[in-house]
Amino acid sequence: MKNIITLFLAFLAISCNSQVVSLEDAAQCRDNPNCSVNYNYVKDINNTLNKYVGIWKGTYNGRVYEMKFNKSLYNDMGMKKDELTGRLRITTTGNIPVIIFDNFNEQDDAKTHFSGLGLTSDLQGYRMIFAGLVPSGCINHGTVSLGITSGIPNQMKIMYWSNNDIVVGECPSTFSQTFPEQQEILLMRQ
Incomplete structure (x- = not known):
């Protein structure tokens, strides 16, 4: 599961400079030193x-x-x-x-x-x-x-x-x- 999330976050990082990530992705990335997602909006996508x-x-x-x-x-x-x-x-x-x-x-x-x-x-x-x-x-x-x-x-x-x-x-x-x-x-x- 962690690999899937890491791949997903890596894909997000590459796809665009100005990123929107979900609250869930930002929370999991916050405590992961290997996470390098560049985002400027943490959005409550899933309500x-x-x-x-x-x-x-x-x-x-x-x-x-x-x-x-x-x-x-x-x-x-x-x-x-x-x-x-x-x-x-x-x-x-x-x-x-x-x-x-x-x-x-x-x-x-x-x-x-x-x-x-x-x-x-x-x-x-x-x-x-x-x-x-x-x-x-x-x-x-x-x-x-x-x-x-x-x-x-x-x-x-x-x-x-x-x-x-x-x-x-x-x-x-x-x-x-x-x-x-x-x-x-x-x-x-x-």
Whole structure:
């Protein structure tokens, strides 16, 4: 199978200078040091992102996580890619919910700081980068992995990993990351 994909990618590289490749091909090429496909547009040819689009909601540790994912086109200096952009609202559970984080109604994708990195190399999930509010000395940005189990299209599992950055100063003891570190959260399509 790898040889077929490698041959296919090689054929794509030779066939034209300005290439369009699928999300799947780009994901498999990203982790392959022998891949030399030259492309300028990573396109959702197979509509793979559609299964993530919509509003998702779940609870974890006394918090309600509500996420909205849209498909968008990232375009920077001639390099384009179809990606997911996200919106996030976190509230406490209970009769009178308290808003912990909310960018749900932000119109500008760049201001949500929640955007797509691409499919995982095994093509079983999608990765996004997230950056929340950060007091001095704290880390509140990293990768969010999304996964929808085949056969259960209305259920999504997410998990967050912080970036390993060097910080300056002491993080306040009252600080809490937007997402819990490496904890699976189950969301249901709304």
